[in-house]
Amino acid sequence: MGEFAQVGESEVEPLARLTEVSKRFPGVNAVTEVSLDIFGGEVHVFAGENGAGKSTLMKILAQVDRPTSGRVEVAGAPVTHRGPAEARRLGVAMVHQEFALAPDLTVAENLFIGQEPGGFGWIRRGRERALARELLRRVGLGVRETRAVRSLSTAEQQRVEIAKALAVDARLLILDEPTASLTERESRELFTVLGELTAQGMAVCYISHRLDEIFAIGDRVTVLRDGSVVTTVPVGGMDESALVRSMVGREVDDLYPRTFREPGPVRLEARGLERPGALRHAGLTVRAGEIVGLAGLVGAGRTELARSVFGAEPATAGSIRLDGRPVRIRRPRDAIAAGIGYLTESRKSDGLALQLGVDVNITLGRLPMRGGLIDLRGQRRVAEHYRESLGIRVPRVDRAVSLLSGGNQQKVVLARILRTGAEVLLFDEPGRGMDVAAKSEMFQQLDQLAAEGRAIVLISSYLPELMNMCDRILVLRAGRVVGELEREEYSEQRIVALATGAGGEHEQRD
Amino acid sequence: MSSGTEAETGGRQRLWSPVRVSGAVSRLAAAGALIVIFVVLSFVAPSFLTADNLFNLGSQTSVKAVMAVGVTLVIITGGIDLSVGSVAALSGVVGVLLMAEHGLNPLLGVLGGLAVGATAGLVNGLLVSRVGLPPFIATLGMLSVARGVVLITTGAVAVFGAPDSFRVLGQGVLGPVPVPVLLIVFVALAGHVILTRTRLGRYAYVLGSNPEAARLSGVAVSRHITAVYVLSGMFAGLGGMIAASRINSGQPNFGEGLELDVIAAVVIGGASLFGGRGTILGSLIGAFLVAVIRNGAVQLGIGTFYQNVLIGLIIWLAVWWDRYQRRKFNNEETG
Numbered sequence: 008m009g010e011f012a013q014v015g016e017s018e019v020e021p022l023a024r025l026t027e028v029s030k031r032f033p034g035v036n037a038v039t040e041v042s043l044d045i046f047g048g049e050v051h052v053f054a055g056e057n058g059a060g061k062s063t064l065m066k067i068l069a070q071v072d073r074p075t076s077g078r079v080e081v082a083g084a085p086v087t088h089r090g091p092a093e094a095r096r097l098g099v100a101m102v103h104q105e106f107a108l109a110p111d112l113t114v115a116e117n118l119f120i121g122q123e124p125g126g127f128g129w130i131r132r133g134r135e136r137a138l139a140r141e142l143l144r145r146v147g148l149g150v151r152e153t154r155a156v157r158s159l160s161t162a163e164q165q166r167v168e169i170a171k172a173l174a175v176d177a178r179l180l181i182l183d184e185p186t187a188s189l190t191e192r193e194s195r196e197l198f199t200v201l202g203e204l205t206a207q208g209m210a211v212c213y214i215s216h217r218l219d220e221i222f223a224i225g226d227r228v229t230v231l232r233d234g235s236v237v238t239t240v241p242v243g244g245m246d247e248s249a250l251v252r253s254m255v256g257r258e259v260d261d262l263y264p265r266t267f268r269e270p271g272p273v274r275l276e277a278r279g280l281e282r283p284g285a286l287r288h289a290g291l292t293v294r295a296g297e298i299v300g301l302a303g304l305v306g307a308g309r310t311e312l313a314r315s316v317f318g319a320e321p322a323t324a325g326s327i328r329l330d331g332r333p334v335r336i337r338r339p340r341d342a343i344a345a346g347i348g349y350l351t352e353s354r355k356s357d358g359l360a361l362q363l364g365v366d367v368n369i370t371l372g373r374l375p376m377r378g379g380l381i382d383l384r385g386q387r388r389v390a391e392h393y394r395e396s397l398g399i400r401v402p403r404v405d406r407a408v409s410l411l412s413g414g415n416q417q418k419v420v421l422a423r424i425l426r427t428g429a430e431v432l433l434f435d436e437p438g439r440g441m442d443v444a445a446k447s448e449m450f451q452q453l454d455q456l457a458a459e460g461r462a463i464v465l466i467s468s469y470l471p472e473l474m475n476m477c478d479r480i481l482v483l484r485a486g487r488v489v490g491e492l493e494r495e496e497y498s499e500q501r502i503v504a505l506a507t508g509a510g511g512e513h514e515q516r517d
Numbered sequence: 518m519s520s521g522t523e524a525e526t527g528g529r530q531r532l533w534s535p536v537r538v539s540g541a542v543s544r545l546a547a548a549g550a551l552i553v554i555f556v557v558l559s560f561v562a563p564s565f566l567t568a569d570n571l572f573n574l575g576s577q578t579s580v581k582a583v584m585a586v587g588v589t590l591v592i593i594t595g596g597i598d599l600s601v602g603s604v605a606a607l608s609g610v611v612g613v614l615l616m617a618e619h620g621l622n623p624l625l626g627v628l629g630g631l632a633v634g635a636t637a638g639l640v641n642g643l644l645v646s647r648v649g650l651p652p653f654i655a656t657l658g659m660l661s662v663a664r665g666v667v668l669i670t671t672g673a674v675a676v677f678g679a680p681d682s683f684r685v686l687g688q689g690v691l692g693p694v695p696v697p698v699l700l701i702v703f704v705a706l707a708g709h710v711i712l713t714r715t716r717l718g719r720y721a722y723v724l725g726s727n728p729e730a731a732r733l734s735g736v737a738v739s740r741h742i743t744a745v746y747v748l749s750g751m752f753a754g755l756g757g758m759i760a761a762s763r764i765n766s767g768q769p770n771f772g773e774g775l776e777l778d779v780i781a782a783v784v785i786g787g788a789s790l791f792g793g794r795g796t797i798l799g800s801l802i803g804a805f806l807v808a809v810i811r812n813g814a815v816q817l818g819i820g821t822f823y824q825n826v827l828i829g830l831i832i833w834l835a836v837w838w839d840r841y842q843r844r845k846f847n848n849e850e851t852g
Contacts, residue, residue, distance in 0.1 A: 319733060343735040357733055360726035362793050371723060371734045380714040423734060 020083065022047045022210045023068065023099070023179055028077030030063055030234075037063040039234045040077070047178065050201060050211045052221045052242070055231035055254050056442040057412055061214045064231070065181045068212065069101035070094035081179070100172030101181040104440075106164050110157035114167055115139035117156050118174050142170040147200050160305065162193040169200065180204065181212040186220060187439055190304045190468050191503065198224045216442055218247050219471070230254055255444055262443065263475035264451045266458065267494070270478060271295030273331070274462035275347075275431045277316050280325035285311040287486040290325070293431065293462035298453065300477035301466045303506045308486040309466045310352055313433040316464075317349040318342040329431065343372060348429030350420050352436045352466075354413070358420045361409040365401055366390035368408050368419050372427040393422035397452065414445030421452070432456060435466045450476055470499050482506050546838035547785045547802045550831065554809055562816035570812070572695050576687070576763070578808040579697035580605070580756045581775070582801055585782045586708035587638075587752030589800040590745045592783050593712070595725040595792025596652035598749045600641060600659035601779055602772035605757030607663045608634040610676055612758050613767035617678030626679065627686060630758040631751050637663055638750020642743030656746075660776070667769045676767040687762030697759055701801070704752065708797040717744055725792025781828065782807055785835040806831065 021044035030038040038060045045051050053061045066072040067079065070088050079086040081097045094100070108117050115136045124138060125131040139152035148166040156164060165185060172180050186194040201211055201224060215221055221228055225242040230253045237253045251262075271294055278290040289312050293299045301309040315322040318336040327334055334345045342349070351358040359368055366386050375385030390404035397418045401411055408419055417437060424432065434453070438446045453476065457463050467473050473480050474497045482490040482505040490505040503509070559566035584601050591598045612630025615621045621629060637659060644655035689696040712718035720741045723731045732738050761767050786803030788795025807828055814824045 317733075339733050340735040340737065349733065351733060357727070357729035360723045360730050360793070362726050363722055367719070367722070368730075371719075371731070371736070374716060374719060376716075380710070381716070381719060383714070427735070 019046055021045060022082060024080045025064075025068070026078040026080075028064070028067060028074045028079060030060075030067060030072065031075045036234050038067070038074070041231075041234075041236050043229060043236065043239055045179065045210050045212060047208045047210050048205050049226040050205055050213055050224050052213045052215055052225035052228040053231060054215060054221055054228055054250065055237075056444060057414070059231040059254075060234040061231055062183060063234075065101060065183060065212060065214060068179070069099055069181055071101070095175045095177075098176055098178040099181070100175060100177035100179070102165065102168040102172065102183065102185065104183050104187060106168055108156045108164060108167060111155060113153050113155055114143070114150065114159070115152040117167060118142055118152075118171050120171075122175065138174070139170075142173050145173055145203075146170045147196065147203075161188045162190075162197070162305070165189070165197070166200070169204075173204075178208070179210045179212065181214075183214045184216065184440070185213070186215070186217065191470065192304060192507065194220065216440075217469070218250060218443075221250065222247070232256055251443060254442075262447050262450070263472070264447065265298075265454050265476050267478065268296055268458065270297040271460060274329065275316070275464075276328040277312075278326050280312065280315050280322040280327075282311060282315055282320065282322050282486075285320070285486055286315060286322060288325075289483065289486060289488050291464070291481055291488065293464055295460045295462055296457050297478045298457050298463040298465050298476055300473035300480040301464060301483060302470065302473055302480050302502050303483035305468070307483040307506065309483050310435055311486065312483065313349060313435055313464060313466060316342070317347055317433060319349065343427050343429070346428055346430040347433065348424030348427060348431070349433045350417070350424065350435060350437055352439075354416050354420055359408050359416060362407055364405040365394070365399065365408055365411070365419055366404040369393055369404075369422045369426060372423050389426065390422075393418075393426070397422055398448070412445070413440040414442075414449065417441070417449065418452075430460075431462045431464075433464045433466075436468065437465070438467065438469065438472060470502055473502075474499075484508055545787050545799055545802060546835045546842075547787070547799070547806050547831075550835070551802055551806045551809060554806070554813060558809070558813040558816065562813065565813060565816050568693065570816075572693070572698060574805075574808055574812050575698035575701065576695045577812065578804055579687075579701050580760045580763075581779055581782060581808065582701045582804040583704045583759065584753050584756040584775070584779045585786075585800040585804045586704050586797055587749035588776075588779050589708065589783050589786070589788055589795050589797055590712070590718075590721055591652070591749045592780075592788045592790060593721045593725045593792060593795045594742060594745050595728070596645060596742070596745070597656060597780070597790070598638075598641065598746065598753075599653065599656040599776050599780075600637065600663055601749065601753035601756070602775035603660045603663035603667070604634050604637045604750055604753040605760065605775065606767075606769060606771040606773075607637065607667045608754035608757035609761035609771055610667050610671055610767035610769060612754075613676045613679045613683075613761050614670070616680060616683060617676060623680055623683040623685070626683065627755075627758050630761075631754040634754020634757065635747050635751040638747040638753070639743065641750060642746030645746060646739035646742040664773075671767070671769045673769050675769065677765070679761070679765070683762055684765060685762070687759045687764075697763075700755070700759065704755070705797050705801055708752075711748075712797060717741055721745055722793055725789075725794070727793075778807060778828075779804075781832050785832060787835075787839055803835075 023045040026042050027040045028038060029040055041064060055061050063072065067074050070086065070090060070093055073088040081099060086097065087093060118139050119135055123130045124134045136152050143152060146166045146169050148163060150159060150163055156167060185197060189197065205211055222242060227239060228242050228245065229239040230237040232254065273292050274295050275293040280286050280289045286308050289308060291299060301312065303309050314320050316327060318338045318341050321337050327336055329345050336342045336345065369390050370386050375382040375389055377385065387404060393399060394401065394404055399415050399418045401415060408416055437449060441449065453463060465473065465477060478494065480492045480497065480502065481488050482502055484506055492501065564570055584605065588598050588601060608630040611633045612626050615629040616623060616626035641656050641659050644650045645652050685696055687697055691699060720731060720736050723736065724738065724742065728738065760771055782803035783795065783800045784790065785806060786799030788800065810827055811824050
């Protein structure tokens with residue numbers, strides 16, 4: 008995409024220009040005097056830690072938020088910040104991490120919400136469908152326009168969101184961590200689509216945490232820290248460590264702090280797990296002190312394997328042994344009693360009771376009881392203990408979990424699981440939505456938990472995470488374990504080949 | 518962000534609720550409204566602030582207040598119980614029949630009424646947790662079924678004949694304090710302890726906040742959902758028995774539309790129909806606010822029709838105020 012980034016500062020008119028834009032929330036300067044230009048045809052990446060102001064800045068650009076001071080111009084005209092409808096008129100569209108789609112409506116209906124073809128309150132459905140097919144073609148999405156959005160995968164729904172932006176003739180497309188819930192392959196497909204769109208002159212603003220993709224698709228990168236611009240440079244003019252340094256403001260010496268040790272005895276052994284449509288004779292063994300990675304495309308059965316071991320969706324056949332003893336797991340309660348803990352893929356939707364306190368969430372799995380009643384002092388003590396030992400950053404433990412950052416929410420879930428005495432831990436995409444520093448801290452904790460003799464399963468769609476953290480990697484495809492790689496056998500190509508079934512697979516030794 | 522070592526929370530931290538009740542109550546419009554109306558009424562209507570009238574008010578409120586405690590539990594789980602009015606009638610009628618026709622002593626008669634309520638609640642709970650019906654539908658069905666059973670059993674005729682001692686429940690006094698007022702205190706305390714200090718209460722909040730998180734944390738979801746409806750049915754049964762005692766008979770038509778007043782009290786008291794939020798104290802304030810308005814209106818000679826309009830306005834106002842305060846509060850917290 009680099010060839011479209013002819014960003015010769017003077018001769019080209021910028022598509023959007025921010026001049027000394029600031030946004031203050033009570034007590035916080037979310038964005039401070041940011042000035043920058045965005046040009047048609049470029050992918051402009053915004054990088055920075057959580058809370059650096061990336062999302063706030065993009066919301067100002069998309070006119071979801073109004074700046075406290077400063078000026079925003081789109082195509083040379085000052086923006087009045089009258090809201091999303093005005094932004095749409097100016098050709099600015101934003102795809103949020105939480106999609107704004109109506110799941111029960113069809114793809115075509117979703118694409119034209121608010122500007123249905125037709126008139127006088129009538130909708131020309133045939134025309135709507137024809138227009139929808141054209142838009143889907145442009146975003147490379149091969150699904151029928153009559154399908155309900157609910158039935159689409161995350162990646163497909165995201166593509167619908169992008170098509171929605173095209174439907175309003177957007178010239179500036181803002182994407183907030185678009186690959187956070189995509190597999191490697193889906194991400195690459197997305198990059199292809201973005202490449203085509205920028206080739207047509209569109210500008211893409213792209214918020215990302217992931218260093219690899221900044222280099223893969225970015226033309227220019229703006230690094231934000233504490234609400235201010237640290238630097239805006241062509242991506243080619245920066246290497247990975249310089250980028251991390253400018254994001255964090257200091258050296259992060261080790262992103263993946265893993266110490267490999269000789270593993271102990273087998274703690275978890277699952278064999279022949281079956282679940283129609285999800286798992287076919289899948290299994291794994293994990294030893295004490297070991298971190299075993301699960302790789303594969305979305306829907307390959309990684310999450311399903313973890314959830315069936317945990318009893319969230321129990322397997323219909325197969326056996327599970329813990330520390331050599333057979334256990335029967337029919338529901339999460341059985342798994343917890345047996346010493347298995349599961350950190351869900353989606354903390355917000357199934358991991359936490361967001362409106363309740365940190366202390367309530369931590370003690371949920373095992374309430375401190377005294378004389379038949381909940382011991383509220385004990386509850387606070389327990390919460391304080393984990394706040395200390397896991398470094399949960401919250402001023403008071405009775406503060407609602409919804410007010411915490413992603414990394415700290417993750418620690419609350421971890422605390423809850425550790426409190427139940429779990430010795431086998433299943434982590435499903437634990438790094439999602441976390442910034443570099445939070446991730447590094449979390450991996451440190453993972454290493455520590457393994458060092459204490461626990462058996463850990465790590466699911467991730469980001470291969471460098473798996474390759475740096477895991478003793479072994481199992482690759483799943485279509486509900487089966489299709490390969491097992493030792494550390495010296497790791498390579499991205501090999502894992503991808505196994506995951507996609509592109510030849511060269513070797514069956515798991517059973 | 519603080520390092521966590523400083524003793525900023527000190528000893529002042531409130532230990533008596535998982536959701537910081539005091540903060541919630543201080544934001545309640547209902548509490549303020551109750552005080553204002555109390556003060557105004559005591560000036561405008563001299564008969565209002567007399568011990569007689571206040572105890573009378575307490576007795577009048579008792580049925581709704583007791584039922585509101587059970588409904589609060591259900592609403593906190595994100596459910597609803599529409600059947601409490603019918604169930605109260607069923608309990609009242611069956612309780613009186615047990616005493617009048619089967620010669621049970623009043624204590625056993627009352628317990629019988631509670632058992633009837635609990636059974637109806639059990640059916641509600643199983644329909645919700647095991648059969649998977651939405652709470653609205655399960656309890657809407659029970660509203661109709663329970664009422665039908667009452668009418669069939671009685672032939673739509675009131676039942677009489679409970680022993681005189683049964684009147685104690687709704688009409689008795691202990692010293693100067695009416696028994697129904699004592700029952701409010703007792704039931705409210707029980708409800709508060711259940712909500713703040715037992716597994717059932719804790720899980721009610723969690724289930725209302727995020728049922729999937731509860732399940733994955735090992736909470737026995739069905740059992741606790743069922744238990745909440747059983748309690749709601751039982752408290753409805755108690756409400757029905759108090760009412761039967763106050764009018765000295767089992768009335769087959771008792772409690773029609775009562776569920777709406779009870780739900781109104783709970784909602785005015787700050788509980789969220791989406792679950793996860795609510796307190797007994799709030800619901801009590803809600804119940805009393807509704808009762809005070811009706812009582813005060815009578816003192817001032819305002820008709821029932823206007824009272825209804827007034828109560829509807831207060832529902833709107835209370836919930837709007839609660840949302841407004843919450844938004845402001847959240848902004849301060851995150852800001």
